[in-house]
Amino acid sequence: MLKNFLILTLLFAFTAACGTAQMQYSSKDKKAVKLFEKARTAPDAEKIEILNDALERDPNFLEAHDLISQIYADQGEFEKSVYHEKELLRINPAQNFNGTLYISIAQKQFALGNYEDAVKYTDMVINYPRRTVADAVMQEAYELQKSAKFSIEAIENARAITPINIGPGINTEYDEYFPTITVDGKVMLFTRKIPANNMMGFQEDFFVSELSDKFIWQMATAMPPNINSPLNEGAPTLSSDGKSLVFVACESPAGIKDYGPTKKGYGRCDMFYTKKIGSRWVDPINLPGYANTSNWESQPSLSSDGKTLYFVRRTGHGYEANSDIYVTYKDDKGYWSKAERLPENINTPFQETSVLIHPDGQTLYFASNGHTGLGGSDIFMSKKNPDGTWGDPVNLGYPINTKANENSLLVSADGEIAFFASDRDGGQGGLDIYYFEMPEELRPTKTLYFDGFVYDASTRNPLPGKFELIDIANDEVVITAEADKVTGEFLVALPTNRKYALNVSYPGYAFFSKSFDMTSGEDNEGVHMDVPMHPLAQENAIVELENVFFDLNKTTLRKESFTELDKLYKLLAENTSLKIEIGGHTDTRGDAADNQKLSEGRAQAVYDYLVDKGIAAERLKFKGYGETQPKISDEEIAKLATDKEKEAAHQQNRRTEYKIIK
Structure with missing residues (x-):
């Protein structure tokens, strides 16, 4: 939970003031002052060396320590930045007149994972004379201390997790991330960043791999060219059966709402939809309905029944940009509703990203830098309450979360395995996809797959039968879907702890019915069912x-x-x-x-x-x-x-x- 360094603007205001009146510089060494003035207008690559020369001449030059601390902070070298801030305190303790130096040091120590020091310096702010400390600084001190103490406790109670690289079938020297998987765990689709002859030098495309053995994935292949374009495609989400795909494409650098061949949108990044019929993916279209806007829409996650879609929308630009999680619903005609923002206990004034709705439909995982955490973006879990509202998020703890940014979590349907992307040491190169056994207390409701084959009982020819799965206890229709038009196959996710009735219908045929019990959850491999349909004739x-x-x-x-x-x-x-x-x-x-x-x-x-x-x-x-x-x-x-x-x-x-x- 390291938010933007808003407080620093208060701290460094005096540097700009000093620039208009050289007489007020703290240093009397003319050569040191001259070097400082040179550093202020020098190219960024030269500033630090010049400022170090100035400090060598005058180690107590406040403005030089101040400016070099800012530069190191901008470069993410917080340890060096903290050194110079501590020098400011040593030289002139009175300079910390409003506690902002303490909070700045605390923020950077937190970012470095030095949580004990973060607590120490936030204590200094909290115990500082109240009349001189701005409300925003005091509020930041309390929030930061809460996260620092949480982080200390999380590390002391670290979860027993061993991430394992998913292997060379999927991971390469390039970046692989944003995995999505079918409910039976046999097909994975993900984003890979590959070299390209464009102004960025790379592009994002989709690749797909099939499971050949337990945790052994076949060599991934690129999605067809009507899906992968010369522009960027990313953040895919598959339906349970792997037949429907929602993904994100961003407009061309020309900014003319061009997203590649056949794809048109509303501006910035939009969500697109395609469907697999037999073995062929149809040309993608802009997600029908009202979910896409002129804002940035990305990182979609489909519910197991394909009727609800969670995604991230970014509003604003640059420093003021904010990203929140939204939800949209599909009507009977296939159009998606105007999106609704999730409530305040999920979304914060900061960044929520990487949303995942588990196939159980009751468990939401997402990344945020606005909730109490260990630093950067942490991954959280929220469970749906009986009244349909979302419960308060739970931090997944250490070492799933660290001082760095974590995101792109994917949890298997049965809740036992989780996948994520990381650039940690020992991988194939760049970001790799890893998996680990999900701790019991962080698992969703166990969900198994239900697959089958709908066919004519006389000829065994496949039929695209429409089927319903109904919770027998309350008559709730849990799933409504159709078998593949070419193969007659279907694959859906079903939460355990229920008894189900299956009804399959197709014009000209007697309907098929079957019941089965998933209350025990003993069947770890899911349920398979052949569905013979008898002609009425x-x-x-x-x-x-x-x-x-x-x-x-x-x-x-x-x-x-x-x-x-x-x-x-x-x-x-x-x-x-x-x-x-x-x-x-x-x-x-x-x-x-x-x-x-x-x-x-x-x-x-x-x-x-x-x-x-x-x-x-x-x-x-x-x-x-x-x-x-x-x-x-x-x-x-x-x-x-x-x-x-x-x-x-x-x-x-x-x-x-x-x-x-x-």
């Missing part, structure tokens, strides 16, 4: 209603069944010639006659529901099959190893389904 095709539920040994429909039954009603209402038979089945446990009666009662309950909704009774039949048509025989069940597996098999035999009898 396929007579005698049987479709199981997996999300129709009854109480134990009862024929009363539970309310969790209504979503699925409403979909069946809609299918029948839209296909008026369709006729079906509803069948009820039980397992073999219990009395056969009772099972027969139970299965018939449950089939009739579904029949009655549809008739009550308005489906003509002559289009429907119902029949109870009891225990006569098990999906898994008792002999097969007896061979299963565990009671849990056996109970799951019995559950498959207890089912409600319908048969097309058109």
Whole structure:
């Protein structure tokens, strides 16, 4: 949390005043004064040498110490700057008439990671006579001391983290940063800064790598030329399935709202969108809607359902520029809303950057130099409260955060692994991407991937089926998406600790339903599901209603069944010639006659529901099959190893389904 050195303007005001009246110089050595005057107008590269010559002639020359301290501060050489500020105090303690020398030294000691010294010098400000200390200086002293004490405690309680270089498949001698990854952790896209024949000597392009083995990444390849242009592209964010990409492009140096071939924007940096169909990325377009403005928009992060986008907007220019985190929402037509600024407990008057919304949708990571931290930009975590507001940010601690700038954090869907960019020693060169095991207390809600293949049950040809994933407990639609138009594949993120109902539909086909339980979180590899779709013209095709539920040994429909039954009603209402038979089945446990009666009662309950909704009774039949048509025989069940597996098999035999009898 080292903010801009605003206080220094108060401290060094007397130097400018002295420049208009040479008689007021503290030095009486004419040659030293002459050297000082020469240094003030000399080229920057020569100033320090000339000032050192002046100080060699007069070690107590206040103005020379003052100016050389400023120069070292501007160069980031804070240790040397502090030396000369301490000399100012030694020569003339009264010069610190308003405590600004103390706060300046404290700021630089903090930037150097000398937190004990930062506490010492902020104490000097806090204990200074109040009438002479400006409110801004006193406020800075309290805030800086809070961060310094936090930093001391954070280092004393350092987290056990060992960053590991992700390897030569991704990292090179050039800079690699801003990684983004699919929810299954198998595809990583990132920004690489490569040499280029332009005025900057480099450009930013996207590269992509696939995981070939655990933590072994294949050699990264460049994205196609309709994505990578001769200008800069950066800060990508992928949808969970890796099929949608939002990224940032900045206008050409000519400043004519030109962002490269086919790309037009609103000025400065804008967010763009592209989609992968089959193996081809379509030409990117400016993000539809109202999220982009004439300001600088960058560093986007997509939610797992693709409907919410967090990003950073910078307003103002130069020293006055401020960057904050915003959020925008996509409507049913694919347009993004006017962005909303996140609240004051997230955004500060300083810089918030590198935002990441985790696939759980409840955990936000971001970088900031405005919250209490160890120096520079630190990485923070905020959790969403039950009322939908964001909780106060938590600093991720040391050594994730240090006295330097940290950003570009990426956390895997399961929350176990985090990635970041660093130029630390021992890498491939420049900024490299590293990973480490995320401490338990900093992890988001565990989120697993759910993938599958939608296809015609008769031909096995892929279908771009539309699917919904519904939280059975509260009937909340968690995910709405479509399978790939070419491959029929889908991949989404699902938070654990829920039971889900899957419904897949496509025109001309009976809808597919399935339920699965992710409350235990035991499946570390996610869930895969093949989705066969039966054409409505396929007579005698049987479709199981997996999300129709009854109480134990009862024929009363539970309310969790209504979503699925409403979909069946809609299918029948839209296909008026369709006729079906509803069948009820039980397992073999219990009395056969009772099972027969139970299965018939449950089939009739579904029949009655549809008739009550308005489906003509002559289009429907119902029949109870009891225990006569098990999906898994008792002999097969007896061979299963565990009671849990056996109970799951019995559950498959207890089912409600319908048969097309058109």
